[in-house]
Amino acid sequence: MDLIVVGMNHRTAPVEVREQVAFSEDEILDVLALARRESTLAEAILLSTCNRTEFYGLSTDNGAAEMYIRKLIGSRKNVDFDTHPGYAYTLTRNESVRHLLRVAAGLDSLVLGEAQILGQVRRAYELSLESHACGLVLNRILQSAIAVGRRARNETSIGAGAVSVASAASELAGKIFADLSSRTVLLIGVGEMGTLTARHMIEKGATSLVIANRTFSKAEELANELGGCAMPLDRLHESLAAADIVISSTAATTPVVSRETMAPILSRRGGRPIYVIDIAVPRDFESSIGEMDGVFLHDIDDMGVLVDRNLEKRRAEIPKAESIVEQELESFSAWRNSLTATPLIKRIREHVEQVRAQEISRHRKRFCREDREQLDRLTESVVNKILHPLMGHVRDWSNEGALGELRIDTLYEAFDLERPKTTDRKKL
Amino acid sequence: MRPEIMDSAIRALNIVLPTLYALLWADYALLFFRNDPFAERTAKHLLRFSVLAHAWYLMLRTVAYDHFPAATVFEACSVLAFSVIALYTLIEWRIGVRTTGFFVIGIVFFFQVVSSAFVQAPESFSALLWDPVFMLHVSTALLGYSGMAISAMYGVVYLMLFYDIKKHRFGLIYKQLPSLEVMASFTYRSAILGLVFLTVAMVGGILLLVEVYGTYWSWDPKLMITFIAWLIYGLCVAATRFWGWSAKHVAITSIAGFAVILFSLVFVNLVFTRFHAFV
Numbered sequence: 001m002d003l004i005v006v007g008m009n010h011r012t013a014p015v016e017v018r019e020q021v022a023f024s025e026d027e028i029l030d031v032l033a034l035a036r037r038e039s040t041l042a043e044a045i046l047l048s049t050c051n052r053t054e055f056y057g058l059s060t061d062n063g064a065a066e067m068y069i070r071k072l073i074g075s076r077k078n079v080d081f082d083t084h085p086g087y088a089y090t091l092t093r094n095e096s097v098r099h100l101l102r103v104a105a106g107l108d109s110l111v112l113g114e115a116q117i118l119g120q121v122r123r124a125y126e127l128s129l130e131s132h133a134c135g136l137v138l139n140r141i142l143q144s145a146i147a148v149g150r151r152a153r154n155e156t157s158i159g160a161g162a163v164s165v166a167s168a169a170s171e172l173a174g175k176i177f178a179d180l181s182s183r184t185v186l187l188i189g190v191g192e193m194g195t196l197t198a199r200h201m202i203e204k205g206a207t208s209l210v211i212a213n214r215t216f217s218k219a220e221e222l223a224n225e226l227g228g229c230a231m232p233l234d235r236l237h238e239s240l241a242a243a244d245i246v247i248s249s250t251a252a253t254t255p256v257v258s259r260e261t262m263a264p265i266l267s268r269r270g271g272r273p274i275y276v277i278d279i280a281v282p283r284d285f286e287s288s289i290g291e292m293d294g295v296f297l298h299d300i301d302d303m304g305v306l307v308d309r310n311l312e313k314r315r316a317e318i319p320k321a322e323s324i325v326e327q328e329l330e331s332f333s334a335w336r337n338s339l340t341a342t343p344l345i346k347r348i349r350e351h352v353e354q355v356r357a358q359e360i361s362r363h364r365k366r367f368c369r370e371d372r373e374q375l376d377r378l379t380e381s382v383v384n385k386i387l388h389p390l391m392g393h394v395r396d397w398s399n400e401g402a403l404g405e406l407r408i409d410t411l412y413e414a415f416d417l418e419r420p421k422t423t424d425r426k427k428l
Numbered sequence: 429m430r431p432e433i434m435d436s437a438i439r440a441l442n443i444v445l446p447t448l449y450a451l452l453w454a455d456y457a458l459l460f461f462r463n464d465p466f467a468e469r470t471a472k473h474l475l476r477f478s479v480l481a482h483a484w485y486l487m488l489r490t491v492a493y494d495h496f497p498a499a500t501v502f503e504a505c506s507v508l509a510f511s512v513i514a515l516y517t518l519i520e521w522r523i524g525v526r527t528t529g530f531f532v533i534g535i536v537f538f539f540q541v542v543s544s545a546f547v548q549a550p551e552s553f554s555a556l557l558w559d560p561v562f563m564l565h566v567s568t569a570l571l572g573y574s575g576m577a578i579s580a581m582y583g584v585v586y587l588m589l590f591y592d593i594k595k596h597r598f599g600l601i602y603k604q605l606p607s608l609e610v611m612a613s614f615t616y617r618s619a620i621l622g623l624v625f626l627t628v629a630m631v632g633g634i635l636l637l638v639e640v641y642g643t644y645w646s647w648d649p650k651l652m653i654t655f656i657a658w659l660i661y662g663l664c665v666a667a668t669r670f671w672g673w674s675a676k677h678v679a680i681t682s683i684a685g686f687a688v689i690l691f692s693l694v695f696v697n698l699v700f701t702r703f704h705a706f707v
Contacts, residue, residue, distance in 0.1 A: 178609040270672030
């Protein structure tokens with residue numbers, strides 16, 4: 001049985017197509033339940049995030065499984081895969097497993113090493129378990145994927161450092177202030193990037209937020225949404241004197257704060273540092289303000305430097321993370337191969353035990369009651385000692401590809417055992 | 429313990445201690461520059477072992493040579509190295525960050541190397557060395573110096589990170605050091621600690637002056653320079669407390685104060701005065 005994946009992601013399909021094939025949690029449960037009823041796939045899992053929709057299935061016939069998955073997604077989401085053949089991809093055998101492990105490690109993410117994907121893989125696993133679509137093999141694969149995700153983040157720096165302007169700003173704030181919880185954040189302007197940065201500061205623990213904007217009603221609206229208070233722009237000096245972190249992103253064409261206006265504000269602050277993140281273009285704070293003592297001023301380009309540096313560091317960690325993926329893949333392959341040996345081992349044991357029991361029963365009368373127990377133990381011990389090395393070889397052969405399979409077949413013939421049929425295997 | 433065994437142990441530790449501090453410094457360098465996992469595992473244990481070995485060395489010296497080990501400037505250097513490393517161990521335990529250790533252990537290594545290279549077993553020394561006021565004076569003076577050494581080191585590290593953030597250099601210093609606020613706090617608190625101990629040491633010194641020379645003041649260069657250092661740290665603490673000095677000014681002042689102390693401890697002690705020698 002092979003794992004097959006049919007999917008679309010940020011590399012292959014534009015957002016308009018990806019959003020068309022996105023599944024909600026309820027839809028995922030529905031689709032997995034349907035797949036379970038229709039029995040084309042032995043096991044299944046559906047991973048749907050903003051950057052990917054991937055349907056993983058376990059099947060003995062990859063061609064049929066691919067057709068089934070494409071038809072299932074196509075009918076559910078009204079998508080014709082044939083119209084855009086390049087958007088969807090299909091991977092089978094080891095490639096599909098490797099792909100899932102790389103996804104969990106953040107190696108296939110839009111932002112390299114991002115952490116959310118591991119949680120999303122874990123959620124997809126839970127949904128598959130909930131709909132009883134996850135069996136022995138997918139269980140093992142998903143556990144490997146989660147282990148890879150954890151190891152990649154713990155053993156490498158693939159997820160280290162801020163890689164967006166908003167997170168870079170909060171990282172820098174953390175290098176200036178030990179704790180953001182007692183800090184006052186001043187947001188000047190209600191632009192999208194500034195708002196996102198303010199949200200990041202709140203997530204990092206900042207509790208006091210003041211929003212100053214030319215249109216006061218917009219400041220009030222955002223203050224209500226984010227849990228801060230609004231301040232008219234003409235009281236900016238007052239707010240600057242009280243703030244610890246300033247995020248400025250107005251659409252003004254000339255600087256909002258000059259060096260001359262900043263000097264008296266600083267003298268009122270009593271040596272407290274102020275961190276200014278000026279992400280407006282043109283800039284809201286005169287660049288010479290950054291030279292003043294007690295002011296840390298960073299503009300959008302400075303943030304870019306930090307983001308680029310962190311991304312470069314993450315890229316340098318790719319080989320380490322890929323090596324973790326390969327280790328887990330190898331371990332999974334060994335486990336999967338050992339599954340082919342399990343039925344043979346079981347059958348040989350049953351066969352030998354049957355012969356032993358028959359022979360004991362045939363000669364039972366020749367032994368007294370006390371000797372019969374000893375005879376049982378003795379013959380069991382002889383059988384175990386003979387079979388033990390043979391079982392070890394069988395497990396090894398299961399990892400030796402075609403030659404190993406040939407040897408396993410020979411053993412089936414030698415013991416005159418019937419090979420298990422694929423249809424005997426557990427279906428969903 | 430027999431005197432000859434103690435003497436051998438002291439001689440051995442005289443070599444072992446600088447070696448230990450060299451290893452410790454190398455360990456902290458690996459931690460700072462390469463985030464080495466081996467260094468991460470060993471640093472804490474090596475630090476504790478070094479502190480214990482150093483404490484044992486000072487105790488042995490006290491017992492074997494029958495005096496508080498501050499008879500010469502080289503003995504005092506070892507006590508100073510010990511109090512700096514002991515104070516740093518407390519700070520590391522308090523903040524749980526090891527990346528600043530590289531800077532502090534450098535000073536400890538320097539003082540211990542100077543001490544081990546030149547220290548000798550004194551044949552005779554002043555009876556003043558067992559005077560309780562003298563012991564209070566010397567021990568508080570050395571604790572004061574340690575506080576100031578730590579304050580100055582954190583001041584240096586603070587300024588390095590301060591200018592890196594200002595100039596948008598997001599390199600090793602930026603990555604490894606804790607926040608500016610944490611380092612400013614240690615610069616200031618260590619300066620207060622140093623000032624308090626040095627004040628007690630100066631009061632003890634005045635009492636000794638009265639006891640030995642019958643005067644409240646001496647124009648000895650060491651006294652004068654230590655008084656200047658005390659004034660610098662006093663200014664630093666008062667200006668922060670009452671005039672809202674920025675952490676950058678505190679850092680610069682603390683570094684200047686410690687430079688004065690180093691000058692007093694090494695140059696003035698060796699060249700100008702016999703006033704503070706007790707052998």
